[in-house]
Amino acid sequence: MVQERINEKLLQKSIEIYGRAWLSKSEKRSLYFHLSIDLWIAFWRLVNGFVRLRSCATGKFITVRGNPRIEGRGKITIGDHCRIWSHMGVTQLYAGPRAELTIGNHTFVNTGTILSATNRITIGNNVQIANQVILMDGDFHGVDDREKMKAPSEIIIEDDVWIATRSMILKGVTVGKGSTVAAGSVVTKDVPPFTLVGGVPAKIIRYLNKPE
Numbered sequence: 001m002v003q004e005r006i007n008e009k010l011l012q013k014s015i016e017i018y019g020r021a022w023l024s025k026s027e028k029r030s031l032y033f034h035l036s037i038d039l040w041i042a043f044w045r046l047v048n049g050f051v052r053l054r055s056c057a058t059g060k061f062i063t064v065r066g067n068p069r070i071e072g073r074g075k076i077t078i079g080d081h082c083r084i085w086s087h088m089g090v091t092q093l094y095a096g097p098r099a100e101l102t103i104g105n106h107t108f109v110n111t112g113t114i115l116s117a118t119n120r121i122t123i124g125n126n127v128q129i130a131n132q133v134i135l136m137d138g139d140f141h142g143v144d145d146r147e148k149m150k151a152p153s154e155i156i157i158e159d160d161v162w163i164a165t166r167s168m169i170l171k172g173v174t175v176g177k178g179s180t181v182a183a184g185s186v187v188t189k190d191v192p193p194f195t196l197v198g199g200v201p202a203k204i205i206r207y208l209n210k211p212e
Helices: 002-018 025-052
Strands: 063-066 069-071 075-078 083-086 092-095 100-103 114-117 120-123 134-136 155-157 195-198 203-207
Touching: 002 025, 025 063, 075 092, 092 100, 100 114, 114 120, 134 155
Parallel strands: 063 083, 069 092, 075 100, 092 114, 100 120, 114 134, 120 155
Antiparallel strands: 195 203
16 A cells, blocks of 8 residues: 555656656666655745744644735634645734634645634635635725724635636625635625636626535
8 A cells, every 4th residue: 555655646746857757777766866855845844834833723734835924913823734835925913912824634725815804714625726816804994084094894705616827705705615716806795615716896707516
């Protein structure tokens, strides 16, 4: 079982480097070397996650690349096997006083993303959040009276959602299970499960196939 797993990783690395399976013992030795580097990098990303997310409630095997910005006096919870990248743009996680930001298991948050909770943001399992996505559950001030703060409203991102680059999810929105938000979209209304939405404001483009 272990050897099968190793061979699978070797094949993936071989295709990545050579564009094919290895053809010689020397190529295979080179692949072992590259895999050892990958394991070393993964180890230090685990350590980095432990250090950078020390103010959060965290699960197991969370990897962090770069230095995300963690702020606020609220509660930030991050589930098992999450990946948070912050190396090409600063990823920001914010939970204001009495606010909650929850990220489920196996979820990926890419670089330059802003997750800002003044009430509650809940992100499910196996969610893919691309570069420079913004989730904000509050407006911070009104349009007519800019001194008056409007009430925040919870954002819910259900399991298996993909939010593409530079999308924005606004307050009070639920994005249904298995849905995809196209790049550059501004989502102001709930998204039904297993749909592709896009545009400003986002509208349904088509329905997606449900996994069997």
